[in-house]
């Protein structure tokens with residue numbers, strides 16, 4: 435299936451659509467971790483609480499025109515808002531360039547939007563909300579087979595493929611996290627947030643033994659499960675390799691810029707970068723290179 439659109443209009447339309455979606459993602463990123471509604475109330479200035487007028491809420495442009503300040507009280511507005519909007523716009527344009535005016539491109543845009551939210555929220559709070567990871571997984575298990583059937587493929591085969599991708603993605607990361615936790619305990623390492631504050635380590639009879647890990651969170655495991663449903667069993671292996679490389683690069687960059695090696699940081703930004711890279715590279719590209 436293709437969507438009727440003039441070829442030269444596709445990238446600009448996707449870019450502008452991405453800017454608008456990015457504006458909504460900013461709301462999701464700031465409100466979902468706080469357990470607030472993403473629909474109401476309308477956006478307010480963090481400084482003076484005055485409602486932001488629609489014409490002051492145009493993606494990127496308003497921030498530039500107001501020079502990053504609230505119109506009412508001049509409180510400085512973080513550069514992250516236009517940055518997330520621009521990033522989403524560029525990602526949507528790149529996806530439509532790579533996949534054309536297809537249902538797959540729309541699915542990948544939705545997927546990319548979920549990854550941006552997961553990455554930013556994990557960066558800020560070291561958590562990935564279940565509404566994004568498990569909600570995204572449920573959506574992917576329906577949408578990927580539906581788009582496959584829509585484009586002439588087999589619904590049931592696609593559902594199996596997505597389920598296998600989820601099992602491999604979540605299973606691989608869970609195994610890494612579990613083995614790391616057990617080895618760390620065996621070596622006598624303690625962790626700040628370990629259940630029991632390092633005094634009473636969880637035993638195999640407790641859920642924490644199986645589900646709580648230092649460094650890698652269960653949120654990362656669920657996120658990889660969602661990604662596996664979209665990119666499939668082989669794609670998710672590529673994604674794990676690419677995410678590990680991205681994690682190494684992002685972790686080093688963070689350590690250099692802050693001079694604080696070993697400071698905990700969310701892994702989701704690295705997973706998001708690795709996953710997007712995989713969308714644009716030939717299948718099994720990394721496995722061929724390594």
Ligand SMILES: [Zn+2]
Nearest residue numbers: 479482504507
């Ligand atoms: Zn204000």
